[in-house]
Amino acid sequence: MVKRTFLYDEHLKLNAKMVDFAGWEMPVQYHSIIEEHNNVRKNAGIFDVSHMGEIFVSGKESLNFIQYLVPQNIEKLTDGKAMYCQLTNTNGGIVDDLLVYKLKDTNYLLVVNASRVENDYEWIIKNKNSFDVIIENKSDIYSMIAIQGPKASDIIEKAGLIKEEQPKTLCIKETSLFDSKIYISRTGYTGEDGFEIIMKNEDAVKFWNLILKAGEKYNLLPVGLGARDTLRLEAAMSLYGNELNETTTPIEANLSWSVDKNKKENYIGKKVIESQLANGTEKKLIAFKMIERAIARHEYEIMYNNENIGKVTSGGFAPSLGFNIGLGYIKTNKNLKNGDIIQIMVRNKLYNAQITNKNFIIKHNKGN
Template sequence: MTNLDETGALRRTPLHAAHLRAGARMVPFGGWDMPVQYAGVKAEHAAVRESAGMFDVSHMGEFRVTGPDAEAFLQYVTTNDLSKLRPGRAQYNWLPGETGGLVDDIYIYRVSADEFFMVVNASNIAKDWAHLTRQAAKYSAVLTDESDQWGLIAVQGPKAADLLQLHADTDLIARKKNSFFSAHLFGLPVWLARTGYTGEDGFEVFVAAEQAEEMWNQLLSAGLIPAGLGARDTLRLEAGFPLYGHEFSDSIHPLSSTYTWVVKDKQHLGREHIDLAPSQKLIGLTLDKVPVREGYPVQLDGQVVGHITSGSLSPTLGYPVAMALVNVQSADAEAYGVEVRGKLHEARRVALPFYKKADV
């Protein structure tokens, strides 16, 4: 399968018509026609940080894995320890490559002893499916691609749980982070996961594709603010979350990042490559005025030592922030120069994340 439809056009989520009615500005993203903003990135970003917003993430892929070898298969093709994952829990995980790098970074949800649900990045659906089906041939496990069956709406923000609780048939407030459970929301059957990609609390709402627009409209009526890809990117950047294709890829050593905890002491596909020491390190940078973008060179003592992987003006902090991959031997400097259109701008190294929500 590909992310383009049979005519070669951009694919559309079940919420495409709703985005057009809301006046969203649409852009191509990973083969999909997606909303980049509605009222504006700054307002949408603020809504998620201060109250609650919602994102259409129905372009993400969903695979189901069942059978007596489901756990053994997934243990082999991932780096985190699935044996610790209880039914009703979700786990962030990696699909390591056969020759290094990552095939993808994913979320896995355990439904029962021999049934798992997996969410993969939209641009990697076809690649992940080919990779997993090839590896599954050695196991008594059945893979099902359910990507077209689901609508997925991420409801994020400090007031997300309280807003959803008013319309849910189960106690959401008591659910812990990474909980995964069935419920009814506005009377519609859903699966809810207390996960997200913004640095805030929230729930991801899995709903049947044919009911996704009804769910979206109900959430709008309940006061949720629609947010697009622009705010999603600034939110995840502030929270220091890597994005596949930027901080992770087939060719980037995943332990360049701060996510070393995702690799547990077990045998898995590509272990020999993970065990090699990375030659680069992901660092956080702040600048005074000039936002920097992916690909901009990072210099130290007149030499290029790396490049920007993600960068933007931080709406919450009010100044530019960026993540960069730099040579390990150059990763401990206090300041660097980032080249922007032939001119160097000073950038200071800071610890990730740039923003962390206050404990309540």
């Protein structure tokens, strides 16, 4: 059965085109993906991300338990802070990528991908062992709305939370808005400044409409999953199922920055991850831009000197750049680096592309 978020009727009222995504019927676009994309970069967009999962971990040993699940060092988190992490398996493969929020004391919130909620919950329960923790999957009682873009902070202020009271980048706050209790974090998946608000399902419609109203004079527009994907691709952020999966490690996925190299505590997959940190990997994630006029798409082959060296994981037109970009895995044995030319096989023809660093756009979601 395909699930619907509590905002389903609002999407229909806004003439959204609905698609099936990760078992959910979600808006892919309201009017035009490119317009929605550009408006997030220029003004702001509002996204229904209620399909994402919320798993709460609490109890005496919650810190030690989460330390055991992720390669990051959660001990560094103070109350109200968030960290980007991965759940890893014994081979170092990524079970899911997620944000771990330390709410307060021993209370943590894990925000996970829609497609992985059930799987993550089972994984976490399975690895609980003798840890003294309480694990609650509350994904079915919470909705989530994201407001992203340079005007996001103004809009949230207009909605009733003045700037001084807004959480700082990568922070979360438990507060009240429109007379309802919420969690609001300064996080997102677009490369822009922005917020994600978690509220009870029954409050979702109220929040959606009141935020849209608060955003009217800032040109806030609803944004579907289509632009969510082009925005994250330009920000070179990985998507679970494309760049990340159970046979890919955070090191291969270019996520070493989110692995604590000096972590003393044991965690699942530590042996493999430490060995890869020391000895390197056989494949690595790269970003590239198309030099010739063609669009690289998921699963297309990456070639070098007529040899297959990997596969595209995501690719498409980048509306903010005006050219085509992509992400993909290549073998490391060719020692290819930024600036080198590779080819993408598009409908049995080879087209040149150039390996680039991952800074397609200037990100505005860091520090404030």
